[in-house]
Amino acid sequence: MKIYFAASIRGGRDDVKIYKELIDFLNQDNQVLTEHIGNGNLSVTSQSQSDDKYIRDRDINWMKEADLVVAETSNPSLGVGYELAYAEKLHKPVIILHNSTKSQLSAMINGTDYFKDIFEYETVSEAIEILKRSIKL
Amino acid sequence: MKIYFAASIRGGRDDVKIYKELIDFLNQDNQVLTEHIGNGNLSVTSQSQSDDKYIRDRDINWMKEADLVVAETSNPSLGVGYELAYAEKLHKPVIILHNSTKSQLSAMINGTDYFKDIFEYETVSEAIEILKRSIKL
Numbered sequence: 001m002k003i004y005f006a007a008s009i010r011g012g013r014d015d016v017k018i019y020k021e022l023i024d025f026l027n028q029d030n031q032v033l034t035e036h037i038g039n040g041n042l043s044v045t046s047q048s049q050s051d052d053k054y055i056r057d058r059d060i061n062w063m064k065e066a067d068l069v070v071a072e073t074s075n076p077s078l079g080v081g082y083e084l085a086y087a088e089k090l091h092k093p094v095i096i097l098h099n100s101t102k103s104q105l106s107a108m109i110n111g112t113d114y115f116k117d118i119f120e121y122e123t124v125s126e127a128i129e130i131l132k133r134s135i136k137l
Numbered sequence: 138m139k140i141y142f143a144a145s146i147r148g149g150r151d152d153v154k155i156y157k158e159l160i161d162f163l164n165q166d167n168q169v170l171t172e173h174i175g176n177g178n179l180s181v182t183s184q185s186q187s188d189d190k191y192i193r194d195r196d197i198n199w200m201k202e203a204d205l206v207v208a209e210t211s212n213p214s215l216g217v218g219y220e221l222a223y224a225e226k227l228h229k230p231v232i233i234l235h236n237s238t239k240s241q242l243s244a245m246i247n248g249t250d251y252f253k254d255i256f257e258y259e260t261v262s263e264a265i266e267i268l269k270r271s272i273k274l
Contacts, residue, residue, distance in 0.1 A: 008213070009244070045241060052248030073215055076147070077215060078210055079245035082218040083222075083245065107216065109215050111188075
């Protein structure tokens with residue numbers, strides 16, 4: 001499967017090591033299109049509006065190509081919120097992983113009927129177990 | 138005009154006083170449907186999934202009713218990102234206000250052609266001047 005992994009970039013990179021572990025797991029038997037999100041050296045600052053347009057259009061094209069969207073939502077992020085609404089619009093299957101020790105998930109996301117597969121976790125190994133069960137690798 | 142004002146709730150309430158000043162200004166000659174967002178005592182914790190569904194459905198109905206969406210994006214927020222994508226889907230006019238001293242706007246938002254009215258500000262009075270010019274009260 002091609003997987004669009006969504007997580008915070010400019011919203012904050014505190015959890016980048018968790019993103020990397022989840023992406024590495026998913027990449028074992030799938031192709032994560034957005035694996036740069038797990039790169040701790042990823043530049044998060046914008047150079048120009050046209051760079052942002054390039055990033056946005058590339059990411060939307062990846063999402064159109066994806067069989068599944070996996071979103072890590074513990075760190076609040078405008079981009080992830082936008083991507084979740086876009087995944088809903090495109091009728092892509094969505095798995096949401098939320099670390100319940102870090103924050104409470106947005107009501108706009110938690111209250112949307114389309115998002116049925118919302119999972120709370122506390123440790124990365126728990127999150128990986130959830131992914132194993134959910135996508136039946 | 139009926140205005141849907143979008144800003145962070147569970148993503149963090151550091152800027153609630155700014156939200157209140159912007160809402161109070163907009164309410165002078167318009168009706169802000171989401172004025173609870175400027176309430177410093179607003180409960181931000183979820184009681185249940187059905188409460189979140191109530192909030193989400195109420196907010197989406199307000200957005201459908203609105204003539205304009207004004208989003209304050211300085212504090213990263215899944216809900217605001219979701220609402221911006223939804224406003225794009227509904228073809229609602231959108232004004233985005235971003236405090237450039239606090240964070241850098243998400244590439245997914247800044248790079249979306251639909252969002253033409255993105256304004257950087259530093260002080261609340263600057264933000265109010267931007268609103269005056271943009272919506273020609």
